[in-house]
Amino acid sequence: MGWAGSKHSFYGARSLICAIMQPTYLPWAGYFNLIAQADVFVFLDDAQFQKNSWHNRNRLLVNHVPHWITVPVKRNFLGQRINETEIDSTQNWRVKQSKLLQQTYSKHPFPKDVQSICSVIEQNAIEHLAEFNIFLIRWVLNQLDIQTEIQLSSEMSVEGKRTDRLIELLQQVHADCYLSPKGAMDYLEKDE
Numbered sequence: 001m002g003w004a005g006s007k008h009s010f011y012g013a014r015s016l017i018c019a020i021m022q023p024t025y026l027p028w029a030g031y032f033n034l035i036a037q038a039d040v041f042v043f044l045d046d047a048q049f050q051k052n053s054w055h056n057r058n059r060l061l062v063n064h065v066p067h068w069i070t071v072p073v074k075r076n077f078l079g080q081r082i083n084e085t086e087i088d089s090t091q092n093w094r095v096k097q098s099k100l101l102q103q104t105y106s107k108h109p110f111p112k113d114v115q116s117i118c119s120v121i122e123q124n125a126i127e128h129l130a131e132f133n134i135f136l137i138r139w140v141l142n143q144l145d146i147q148t149e150i151q152l153s154s155e156m157s158v159e160g161k162r163t164d165r166l167i168e169l170l171q172q173v174h175a176d177c178y179l180s181p182k183g184a185m186d187y188l189e190k191d192e
Contacts, residue, residue, distance in 0.1 A: 016040065018175035020153070020166055022047050022082060023133035024054040025071055031137075034181060036146045040173045043137075045083040045130040046154040051075065055082055056129055062104050069097050073129055083130035083154050098122045113143070130154075 019038035021031065023045055035041045049055055056071040072088035098118035105114040120139050126132040138150065151173065158168045170178055 015177040016173070016175045017177045017179050018042065018170055018173050019179040020044055020169055021181070022055065023130050023137060024058075025056055025129075025133055025136075026058045026069075027054070027137065030181065032140060032144060032146065034179060035141065035148050036144075038148050038179050040149045040151060040175060042151045042153055042156075042169055042173065043130070043134055044153045044169075045134065046081045046152075049073075049075075049080045049082045049085045049129070055085070055133070060100070060104055062100070067100075069100065071129060071132070081130075081154075082133075083128060085129040087127055087129055087132060089127065094122045094124075116143075 017038045018040045019034045020042040021034065021044060023043045024031065056073050057068055059066050059068055061067070070093070072091045072093055074086045074088050076084070076086070098121050101114055101118050101121075102111075105111060108114070117136070117139070120136060124132065124135065126135055134152075141148070141150075153169060156169060156172050158165055158172065160168055166178065
């Protein structure tokens with residue numbers, strides 16, 4: 001595989017760069033930067049759901065104090081995948097979070113952008129967590145005019161665990177360069 005720092009392999013030919021991440025709730029700017037640097041981005045939407053993770057929560061600074069916001073979900077069984085995880089729509093979380101986001105960021109730059117994403121959160125009736133997160137992420141990508149090709153791991157029939165699975169995903173999209181965030185380094189090194 002080529003070096004992810006450039007778009008050329010060791011032999012000078014153009015590399016196909018792929019990044020793979022789980023769909024998270026309102027991800028940080030680096031997530032979008034990673035997507036923008038890739039030719040193909042794969043949502044690892046069929047990874048195991050982790051309770052109290054970035055899958056369904058995030059942090060805001062409310063009056064300079066960290067505050068968690070959470071998409072309530074239904075845990076039906078151990079080993080449940082992100083794309084199998086249903087949003088608990090019996091709770092009025094969409095409107096509450098929208099108001100909190102608008103109040104928190106009203107005096108920050110680009111308040112109209114915050115209002116726009118709040119409208120997307122409020123008016124969206126998607127019932128599954130992965131689909132909801134992917135919808136929000138795609139909406140932001142569209143706003144940023146990021147044109148990276150997007151695929152879902154759940155539609156790719158890939159077997160294996162961790163690094164073996166990543167390698168198979170890369171092979172399926174014909175990537176010769178894998179772009180990874182630093183946080184993945186630990187398990188990649190453990191898997192050799």
